[in-house]
Amino acid sequence: xxxxxxxxxxxxxxxxxxxxxxxxxxxxxxxxxxxxxxxxxxxxxxxxxxxxxxxxxxxxxxxxxxxxxxxxxxxxxxxxxxxxxxxxxxxxxxxxxxxxxxxxxxxxxxxxxxxxxxxxxxxxxxxxxxxxxxxxxxxxxxxxxxxxxxxxxxxxxxxxxxxxxxxxxxxxxxxxxxxxxxxxxxxxxxxxxxxxxxxxxxxxxxxxxxxxxxxxxxxxxxxxxxxxxxxxxxxxxxxxx
Amino acid sequence: xxxxxxxxxxxxxxxxxxxxxxxxxxxxxxxxxxxxxxxxxxxxxxxxxxxxxxxxxxxxxxxxxxxxxxxxxxxxxxxxxxxxxxxxxxxxxxxxxxxxxxxxxxxxxx
Amino acid sequence: xxxxxxxxxxxxxxxxxxxxxxxxxxxxxxxxxxxxxxxxxxxxxxxxxxxxxxxxxxxxxxxxxxxxxxxxxxxxxxxxxxxxxxxxxxxxxxxxxxxxxxxxxxxxxxxxx
Numbered sequence: 499x500x501x502x503x504x505x506x507x508x509x510x511x512x513x514x515x516x517x518x519x520x521x522x523x524x525x526x527x528x529x530x531x532x533x534x535x536x537x538x539x540x541x542x543x544x545x546x547x548x549x550x551x552x553x554x555x556x557x558x559x560x561x562x563x564x565x566x567x568x569x570x571x572x573x574x575x576x577x578x579x580x581x582x583x584x585x586x587x588x589x590x591x592x593x594x595x596x597x598x599x600x601x602x603x604x605x606x607x608x609x610x611x612x613x614x615x616x617x618x619x620x621x622x623x624x625x626x627x628x629x630x631x632x633x634x635x636x637x638x639x640x641x642x643x644x645x646x647x648x649x650x651x652x653x654x655x656x657x658x659x660x661x662x663x664x665x666x667x668x669x670x671x672x673x674x675x676x677x678x679x680x681x682x683x684x685x686x687x688x689x690x691x692x693x694x695x696x697x698x699x700x701x702x703x704x705x706x707x708x709x710x711x712x713x714x715x716x717x718x719x720x721x722x723x724x725x726x727x728x729x730x731x732x733x734x735x736x737x738x739x
Numbered sequence: 740x741x742x743x744x745x746x747x748x749x750x751x752x753x754x755x756x757x758x759x760x761x762x763x764x765x766x767x768x769x770x771x772x773x774x775x776x777x778x779x780x781x782x783x784x785x786x787x788x789x790x791x792x793x794x795x796x797x798x799x800x801x802x803x804x805x806x807x808x809x810x811x812x813x814x815x816x817x818x819x820x821x822x823x824x825x826x827x828x829x830x831x832x833x834x835x836x837x838x839x840x841x842x843x844x845x846x847x848x849x
Numbered sequence: 850x851x852x853x854x855x856x857x858x859x860x861x862x863x864x865x866x867x868x869x870x871x872x873x874x875x876x877x878x879x880x881x882x883x884x885x886x887x888x889x890x891x892x893x894x895x896x897x898x899x900x901x902x903x904x905x906x907x908x909x910x911x912x913x914x915x916x917x918x919x920x921x922x923x924x925x926x927x928x929x930x931x932x933x934x935x936x937x938x939x940x941x942x943x944x945x946x947x948x949x950x951x952x953x954x955x956x957x958x959x960x961x962x
Contacts, residue, residue: 568853593854657854663815702746705867706927708859708939721859728931731743732750750931753924760921764953767914771961774902777887777895805874812871831874838881845888 503527503585506578508536510548511590514599520588533566533573533581537589537601550601557715560649563656564601565590570656572715592656594669608652611668616694617675620687632683642681645674645723647716654710654720666699670710670720673701677723680730692731701727745807752804759797784846791847798839806832862923862943869920876913907961915954922946 506527509520523540534552541548552562557575564573566581567588578587595603612618623630632639654670655661661669676695679685695701701724710720741749770779784790810828813819819827855864886894900906926942 570854659855659860660815663818696743698742700743702743703741705863706859706930707863708857709854712857712859713854725931728746732747732932735743735747750928753928757921757925760917764914764918764921764957768953768957768960771910771957774961775898777891777898781887781891801877805870805877808867808870809874812867835874835877835881838878838885842881842884845885848888 506536506582507586508540509586509588510537510540510601512548512600513597515597518597518600520590527578531578533564533571533576533578533587533589534562536578536587537564537573548601549599558649560651563592563651563653565593565656570653570713572651572653575715592652594656594658594661595652603652605652607665608655608669608671609650611672612650612675614694615668615672615676615700616687616691617672617679619679619682620685620690622684622686630684636683638681638683641726642678645678645718645720648674648718649716651715653713653715657709657713659707659709660703660705664699664703667703668695668699668701670704670724673704673727674710674718674720674723676701677726680727689734692727692734695727696731701731704728741807741811745810748803749807752800752807755800756797756804759793759800762793763797780846786849787847791843794843794847795840798836798843802832802835802839805835858940858943862926862946865919865947866923866927869916869923872916873920876916904962907958910961911954911958914957915950918953919947919950922949 504527505524508523508525510523512518512521523544525536525539528535534555537548537550538552541550550562550564552574553559554561555574557572560572562573563570565571565588566573566576567583567586569581570592571581573589581587589601591597591601591603595605595608598604634643648671650671652671654674658667658670661667673695676691680688680691685691704721704724706721706725708721711718711722714720770783806828809831810824813827814824855861883894883897886897901910923943923946926939926946929942930939
């Protein structure tokens, strides 16, 4: 696990949607270095044409996720020491998404699926109405709370083999978002959401591999949310829709 | 490629099979003692309506369940879609139904 | 070679469930064919059953019983997780279903020999 040598052996994927290959860089080994630090160092000191994406650097914006040594990770909060193997690091663009250039993926399919899963809030009142209080200890709110801290980083989406095998599949993040809204008492279209996640590519494609929950940097459990959606769609099926 | 309908069929057939598999496992562990013979099998099953219903139901459920399972694998791993995928699913279901019901008939008919 | 993002218990439980299901689907036609010999060619069936007494065949049968049992227990775990409320012990239950399957296949093979 430890790296005592002065330089890190870093392989970075270079290319675009047509294809590409790994390029090796020697990067100075510094204390408390994150994978994002390494990528930034390469771009600033060796090759300014290296393309990648980040914004906040503190694990809030969800834009810097990449494959690090074969696992999807938020690179700004991933320490080199935690993932380095034999002094080598391999950085690649997120799986299951089209590559724009180098480490930057096209997130369009990912966000399109959020909308497709009805992962958008459906208000029940307007700005003229009083704010309705939500009881934080109600059963529904507890379920919603468990799943709301998603930062849209697509780590779960990249870890999911069901997404890989079935490009139509909405994926863990979008379905997790839909589950929070199903449990949101202020959302007015619960039935529409359940309908949206029951279409082709919906929650019923999930094979409960659980990679989403294993890799989620915010320790959410999309697999649990998806099981909840399956349960609620079955319930509403038997109630007759 | 699981639609909601296929998902439900998969779960319903699984639930139907759950007690049947348990029974089948018990029968196997019980009957294997001392080796199997055609006579020993047939003496239990021939002319037995309960066994015909037990294994007949099993065959119907497993044919649907296996066809859906193989369909998902064909779609996800071999990227089969559309007409070909439907044809494969139906063909497997029909083949298993035919072969399975024939087998049940063979050991239960008088 | 299992790729890094797949190296965790629930993914392994998933692949075990998928492969055991596929293997059972492939085995079923042969199983049905042998049984239907009871009607068409009882002598062949007896010959087959006699052949099946060999130790190597018993080892294969252990494998088949294990496949059925592990698909059964694994499937029950999945449905319990989907239909009832998710519990945090899924990894334990996944491991337990493998253990149960070994137990069933083990008692089968112990009675067979």
